[in-house]
Amino acid sequence: MPHRWICCLLLACLIPLDALAQARTPLVVEAALDRQVIAPLLEAFERAYPDIALHYHDRSTLEVDRRAREVRPAPDVVISSAMPWQLARVNEGLAQPLVSPAARRWPQWAKWRNEVFGFTFEPIVTVYRLDLVRHMIPPTTHADLHTILTTHQELLRGRVTTYSPGRSGVGYTLFQQDARYSPRFWDLVAAMGAAEVSLEDNTQAMLDGLTEGRYWVGYNLLGSYAMHWAQTHPEVIVQVPQDYALVMMRMAFVHRDAPHPMAAKAFVDFLLSVEGQRILAGSTPLFSVLPEVIGPYTAQRLRDQVGERLYPIPINASLLAFVDPLRRDAFMARWNREIRILEP
Numbered sequence: 001m002p003h004r005w006i007c008c009l010l011l012a013c014l015i016p017l018d019a020l021a022q023a024r025t026p027l028v029v030e031a032a033l034d035r036q037v038i039a040p041l042l043e044a045f046e047r048a049y050p051d052i053a054l055h056y057h058d059r060s061t062l063e064v065d066r067r068a069r070e071v072r073p074a075p076d077v078v079i080s081s082a083m084p085w086q087l088a089r090v091n092e093g094l095a096q097p098l099v100s101p102a103a104r105r106w107p108q109w110a111k112w113r114n115e116v117f118g119f120t121f122e123p124i125v126t127v128y129r130l131d132l133v134r135h136m137i138p139p140t141t142h143a144d145l146h147t148i149l150t151t152h153q154e155l156l157r158g159r160v161t162t163y164s165p166g167r168s169g170v171g172y173t174l175f176q177q178d179a180r181y182s183p184r185f186w187d188l189v190a191a192m193g194a195a196e197v198s199l200e201d202n203t204q205a206m207l208d209g210l211t212e213g214r215y216w217v218g219y220n221l222l223g224s225y226a227m228h229w230a231q232t233h234p235e236v237i238v239q240v241p242q243d244y245a246l247v248m249m250r251m252a253f254v255h256r257d258a259p260h261p262m263a264a265k266a267f268v269d270f271l272l273s274v275e276g277q278r279i280l281a282g283s284t285p286l287f288s289v290l291p292e293v294i295g296p297y298t299a300q301r302l303r304d305q306v307g308e309r310l311y312p313i314p315i316n317a318s319l320l321a322f323v324d325p326l327r328r329d330a331f332m333a334r335w336n337r338e339i340r341i342l343e344p
Helices: 003-014 017-022 035-048 061-070 083-091 101-105 130-134 142-151 169-181 185-194 203-212 223-230 261-272 274-283 299-309 317-323 325-339
Strands: 025-031 052-058 077-080 116-118 122-129 160-163 198-200 217-222 236-239 245-248 251-255 310-312
Touching: 025 061, 025 261, 035 052, 035 223, 035 261, 035 274, 052 261, 061 077, 061 083, 061 169, 077 083, 077 261, 083 116, 083 169, 083 251, 083 317, 101 261, 116 261, 122 130, 122 203, 122 223, 142 185, 142 217, 160 169, 160 203, 169 185, 169 217, 169 245, 169 317, 169 325, 185 325, 198 203, 203 217, 203 223, 203 236, 217 223, 223 236, 245 299, 251 261, 261 274, 299 310, 317 325
Parallel strands: 025 052, 025 077, 160 198, 160 217, 245 310
Antiparallel strands: 077 251, 116 251, 122 217, 122 236, 122 245
16 A cells, blocks of 8 residues: 555544544534435435535424524524515515526526525315224314314313414414415314314424324324325324415525535425435335426326316515515404414
């Protein structure tokens, strides 16, 4: 072995491992997306970019939004399912554009000014526990849910769960969309209130309660988490509503003040790449967006199953109205009045 290689090996042995890690470019991703669900994609990114040290933080939608606005140094990449908040931050100038072939060919309906991108296509679902089936026909539509809440109110009292719109950005967004599409939405809210619904901050808390038997039915859960959970928890059944099904997208942007912009752009570009989308479609229940991607979890396959009753939340200026303080106050005032459970 040449002398210089022996010297290099000896030197490498003397360099602490943490020093070698520090030589890699750090990348901080603040995300409202469970690491366990997106793990296959993160692992593929780390294999593709071994020179980037990924620091992925899974937090609530409201905490991710706060960090994007307030924390310095800023995160490199911001990912959230709270679509109005994401668009509002981009509209305020907190994002920088991504100029790449993947970004340019990304579907227009799933991006905004090449600055923020919806990279998943996740249905919003109803989840019920098998106990429910022994007492009533499980709900397949929003109208069915209203019916069982009114006809089996005592049996379901305290056994129903949904998001807290006051503590969850995605929950608030989903209810706003329900109010837009369903003329009987407020009747459903009143029926949940009469059944003493339990309001949770996230889908995982609802799934935990369903598995433990505290809840028998959950409304407006994120389909990606619910489908992932149901794979190992046969006691819960996931139902995509058959009258209409909302679809939300995780939205990602490179922060304007990203300390490591090149690594950040590489990460978002990977989310939009054919390889990244294939991983979403084949190894996660997050549902890919690209039409050419094939797999069990794709937007096209979901459209084939649900058809015209699939209502994606659009990435356009209409989202900005949802974060208007006056509109939010009016919505929360009626929510509190109908559900009779005080929300912040």
